[in-house]
Amino acid sequence: MIDDFRQRTSERGNQRDRDRERAQARAGSKTKQPRNDGLTPEQRRERDAKALQEKTARKAAMAAGGINAGGGGKIK
Incomplete structure (x- = not known):
């Protein structure tokens, strides 16, 4: 009974190690690319x-029920 438990836990530990190695291999192959938009951080x-600001203005216009807000309200 105890031997069964030890065998199962050691198998489980081995699986964790293999999964960890696979995850590291996948993460190692992905290198973070620098931003390629040609802008300085300030720009x-x-x-x-x-x-x-534009997004906030659009949301405010939709909330106010503007004509071109695209709210799609129902006409009564």
């Missing part, structure tokens, strides 16, 4: 801030 921040 990227400005671009992202502008996009966020």
Whole structure:
């Protein structure tokens, strides 16, 4: 009974080790690529801030029920 338990736990431990090795091999093959958009960090921040402002404005327009907001409200 105890031998069965030891055998099962050692098999399980071996599986963990193999899975860990496989995960490391997969992670090692993926190298992080640098950003390729040709922007400096400051330019990227400005671009992202502008996009966020536009998104916020669109959401506000939809919430206010603007004509071109695309809310798709029902006409009564």
